[in-house]
Amino acid sequence: MSAATGRPYPLGATVCPDGTNFSIFSASACGMQLVLFDHADDDAAARTVTLDPVLNRTSHYWHIFLPGIKPGQLYGYRADGPLDPVAGQRFDAQKVLIDPYGKGVSVGRNYSRAAACIPGDNAATSMKSVVADLSLFDWGDDKPINRRFRSTVIYEMHVAGFTRDPSSGVSAAVRGTYLGVVEKIPYLQSLGITAVELLPVFQFDVSDAPSGLTNYWGYDPVSFFAPHLAYSTNTEDPVACIDEFRTMVKALHVAGIEVLLDVVYNHTAEGDEHGPTLCFRGLENNFYYILEDDRAHYADFTGTGNTLKSNHSVVKRLILDSLRYWVSEMHVDGFRFDLASIFSRSDSGAPMLNAPIIWEIDSEPVLAGTKLIAEAWDSGGLYQVGSFGQDKWKEWNGVYRDDVRSFLKSDQNTAWNLHQRIIGSPDIYKRGHRPTGQSINFITCHDGFTLNDLVSFNSKHNDGNKSQNSDGTNANLSWNCGVEGPSTDPMVEQLRIRQIKNFFALTLLSVGTPMLLMGDEVRRTQQGNNNGYCLDNRVGWFDWDLCKSNAEIFRFVQQLIRLRLQFEQATVGNVIPLEDYLSNAHIRWHGTMLDKPDWGPDSHSIAVEFHNHALNNECYIAVSSYEKNLEFELPPLSATSSRWIRLIDTSLPSPHDIAEAANGSEVEGRTYIVNPHSIVMLHFASAVGESE
Numbered sequence: 001m002s003a004a005t006g007r008p009y010p011l012g013a014t015v016c017p018d019g020t021n022f023s024i025f026s027a028s029a030c031g032m033q034l035v036l037f038d039h040a041d042d043d044a045a046a047r048t049v050t051l052d053p054v055l056n057r058t059s060h061y062w063h064i065f066l067p068g069i070k071p072g073q074l075y076g077y078r079a080d081g082p083l084d085p086v087a088g089q090r091f092d093a094q095k096v097l098i099d100p101y102g103k104g105v106s107v108g109r110n111y112s113r114a115a116a117c118i119p120g121d122n123a124a125t126s127m128k129s130v131v132a133d134l135s136l137f138d139w140g141d142d143k144p145i146n147r148r149f150r151s152t153v154i155y156e157m158h159v160a161g162f163t164r165d166p167s168s169g170v171s172a173a174v175r176g177t178y179l180g181v182v183e184k185i186p187y188l189q190s191l192g193i194t195a196v197e198l199l200p201v202f203q204f205d206v207s208d209a210p211s212g213l214t215n216y217w218g219y220d221p222v223s224f225f226a227p228h229l230a231y232s233t234n235t236e237d238p239v240a241c242i243d244e245f246r247t248m249v250k251a252l253h254v255a256g257i258e259v260l261l262d263v264v265y266n267h268t269a270e271g272d273e274h275g276p277t278l279c280f281r282g283l284e285n286n287f288y289y290i291l292e293d294d295r296a297h298y299a300d301f302t303g304t305g306n307t308l309k310s311n312h313s314v315v316k317r318l319i320l321d322s323l324r325y326w327v328s329e330m331h332v333d334g335f336r337f338d339l340a341s342i343f344s345r346s347d348s349g350a351p352m353l354n355a356p357i358i359w360e361i362d363s364e365p366v367l368a369g370t371k372l373i374a375e376a377w378d379s380g381g382l383y384q385v386g387s388f389g390q391d392k393w394k395e396w397n398g399v400y401r402d403d404v405r406s407f408l409k410s411d412q413n414t415a416w417n418l419h420q421r422i423i424g425s426p427d428i429y430k431r432g433h434r435p436t437g438q439s440i441n442f443i444t445c446h447d448g449f450t451l452n453d454l455v456s457f458n459s460k461h462n463d464g465n466k467s468q469n470s471d472g473t474n475a476n477l478s479w480n481c482g483v484e485g486p487s488t489d490p491m492v493e494q495l496r497i498r499q500i501k502n503f504f505a506l507t508l509l510s511v512g513t514p515m516l517l518m519g520d521e522v523r524r525t526q527q528g529n530n531n532g533y534c535l536d537n538r539v540g541w542f543d544w545d546l547c548k549s550n551a552e553i554f555r556f557v558q559q560l561i562r563l564r565l566q567f568e569q570a571t572v573g574n575v576i577p578l579e580d581y582l583s584n585a586h587i588r589w590h591g592t593m594l595d596k597p598d599w600g601p602d603s604h605s606i607a608v609e610f611h612n613h614a615l616n617n618e619c620y621i622a623v624s625s626y627e628k629n630l631e632f633e634l635p636p637l638s639a640t641s642s643r644w645i646r647l648i649d650t651s652l653p654s655p656h657d658i659a660e661a662a663n664g665s666e667v668e669g670r671t672y673i674v675n676p677h678s679i680v681m682l683h684f685a686s687a688v689g690e691s692e
Helices: 159-163 178-183 185-191 238-254 281-288 313-328 340-344 356-363 398-408 415-422 490-509 551-568 578-584 685-691
Strands: 012-016 019-025 031-037 047-050 061-067 074-080 128-130 154-157 195-198 258-263 334-337 371-374 393-396 439-441 513-517 588-590 605-610 619-624 630-633 644-649 665-667 671-674 678-684
Touching (some): 031 061, 074 281, 178 185, 258 313, 258 371, 313 356, 398 415, 415 490, 490 513, 490 551, 490 619, 605 630, 619 671, 671 678
Parallel strands (some): 154 195, 195 258, 371 393
Antiparallel strands (some): 012 019, 588 605, 605 619, 644 678
């Protein structure tokens, strides 16, 4: 093979008819070597190509074309330059670096994070990039679904944890993989999910965890282009991994389910100054990371040791190229941005207005039809819920989570806050013509208690994390319903089931976009652990036996989603500004007496009447977290309505707890007894008839 000059664009490894072009960015490197490997665990490179700084460098880009190099070729780089931490430079020519634009990453059996942290050659223990031809996969007629947020029900799930447990019933060869998800698509369809939000699937470092444990969640990326190899059925073939990911996306689209990725563009697995040199640090440390004033230490606004300099032109381009890649080549439908407020930090880490990266993502034409969801805060104290980006950006509403939890556990001073959350959080989102789907309403997510544990534990129990129970938040706003942990007391269990239904009912009846956590619909438990990032075991996996033992909860959620989506189908228009909705919804607030809501500190009940609800139905909802029965006056029937129909009463046993719109029970009289800790939803008979 003879080397040719190559070209600087595109970045990464680009397959051509007669070979492959390699291009990588490093402005400060004084030397660059391309190293080729036959196998992931080889002690040394099969071939080393030294790039000529005159012939193989254009501006800040090192490039070369190698004839005969085909898909599947493993490669990496060695970058030579100054090792001067005080100047922000950390080059180490002994380290094999993966390609920032590599489409696949090979992780050999001998991979060692520790070896990348200490001086010495780590060729035998390093990750390697792989050459991939993206043109060979048959997408058929696959195209984006582009479902509006108002018709979306999101299911946050872990790719591996979804099917890794033997109880999943999927074939052993695909447990815990992208193809395992494919086998369980009928379950998602049965539940009524319209979008899955996958915990990180970018290649990450599983070894960045306490000894004997693994980084299970994946919030530790090493590449922004390569799908995580361990989720493939063939962990020795990164190219096959790419196609298996695409197969999963294609199958989900056939089922009408969108694919959203939880993406981590705020930090990398390289950690602080004591961390490993895997990629970015060894190429242009000063460009990729926000550094402290002394330049030798990393600014940490993420709680992970480092923070990406996302508004630097090079990093900004990397992020945008990555997003474009996952949409155009991998066909994903949207993204949830972890610690998205990092995007609002300048090169020095200071908060900034109108951060360039946010607007460029918002205005990128390739992303025009995608869903953008921000976790609008970071670990450095920047909190932007209600003010992140323009209306294309939706937000995880942490205020919704906290206020609903507080009300349902009967805290003081919670009634007023709950009424704001039910109608789309106008105190947060009324400004700037934000749409009704702006708020991503959730009670639980990967980070924190599962819903079962939220009603079963007052305190965290993170003993399995090997941190002496010191990790994870103490602010859980949970209530164990009288007994800490599992209970055989039928009264305690009855109350827990009712509370779980209450949480689901509020999440799916509130104005906004609902998001559910994997397994909550069947009472998945982590045994009181509220920080399961390192629990790659049955504690962190979906236990499919729960589908039988908790079929009542599954049915309730299934019917609740069906009810929401059934009414949503009748709505007109794509986007309804929240401000316009509130002006036309004819909302009336009540207490136990009509038109007399109690917003006082001791209030534990509210009722609301909609005549133009986001669900497009006239309805009455009563919510009580009081410990005794309450008798609510019902609004008088309109001239076109003959009777009230009960669709939901969470205090009733299944199947009376929820009914389809056409099968509700008639309510007699002018009042309704709402039992302790329960939620009731009634509809006008005529409105139900019109919605069918």
